[in-house]
Amino acid sequence: MADEPLTVAVVVGSTRDGRFGPVVAEWLLGHTAQRGDMKANVVDLAVTPLPTVMPAFGKPPSDDAIKLLGAVMPRMEAADAFVIVTPEYNHSFPASLKNAIDWHSHHWHAKPVGFVSYGGLAGGLRAVEQLRVVLAELHAVTVRNTVSFHNYGDKFDADGKAVDPASDGAAKAMLDQLAWWGHTLRDAKRERPYVA
Numbered sequence: 001m002a003d004e005p006l007t008v009a010v011v012v013g014s015t016r017d018g019r020f021g022p023v024v025a026e027w028l029l030g031h032t033a034q035r036g037d038m039k040a041n042v043v044d045l046a047v048t049p050l051p052t053v054m055p056a057f058g059k060p061p062s063d064d065a066i067k068l069l070g071a072v073m074p075r076m077e078a079a080d081a082f083v084i085v086t087p088e089y090n091h092s093f094p095a096s097l098k099n100a101i102d103w104h105s106h107h108w109h110a111k112p113v114g115f116v117s118y119g120g121l122a123g124g125l126r127a128v129e130q131l132r133v134v135l136a137e138l139h140a141v142t143v144r145n146t147v148s149f150h151n152y153g154d155k156f157d158a159d160g161k162a163v164d165p166a167s168d169g170a171a172k173a174m175l176d177q178l179a180w181w182g183h184t185l186r187d188a189k190r191e192r193p194y195v196a
């Protein structure tokens with residue numbers, strides 16, 4: 001049904017001990033929860049880690065790898081759209097996130113991806129711009145507007161609310177664009193399957 005809410009996988013990219021990522025992800029989930037046009041499904045790469053050793057070409061993953069993949073892949077498959085929550089590591093995105101992207105292929109095809117980033121002066125935007133290049137290879141559509149937290153440490157209060165209301169406006173704008181692309185691409189694929 002065209003009006004049925006989009007399933008949005010919110011991918012939490014950082015897996016570092018003591019990471020800040022969940023604060024940002026929870027804030028974003030507060031926004032998705034207020035909307036009738038999407039249902040969020042969290043893919044937290046620290047909670048459901050993925051294997052880092054890939055099989056040889058033409059060989060299946062190991063039994064251990066299949067078990068780990070089984071906790072993530074179905075949710076990537078079921079997603080109509082994605083939001084990636086990413087920090088910036090050395091002017092790029094974390095290896096855990098690249099690993100998660102690389103384990104999946106058609107799961108990204110003809111689906112929109114929005115970004116929420118955080119970091120120092122650049123607010124994680126260098127990570128986001130590099131993710132756009134990677135995701136284009138996977139036939140994903142990255143949405144124009146982003147949400148970024150520059151010097152993120154003082155941008156959330158003790159309850160996890162964003163201190164600057166402009167951040168909430170930015171989240172709404174990004175999610176509106178994600179919803180437009182998500183509905184448009186889902187409808188289009190029902191009419192005409194995407195050929196990669």
Ligand SMILES: Cc1cc2nc3c(=O)[nH]c(=O)nc-3n(C[C@H](O)[C@H](O)[C@H](O)COP(=O)(O)O)c2cc1C
Pocket residue numbers: 014015016018019020021022087088089090091092118119120121122123124
């Ligand atoms: C390996 C590493 C590299 C980093 N490089 C950058 C960087 O290039 N630019 C930046 O703004 N912040 C950088 N930082 C700071 C992170 O933005 C900050 O530590 C943030 O909390 C990381 O997200 P996380 O806590 O969810 O892991 C780096 C942090 C780490 C651990």
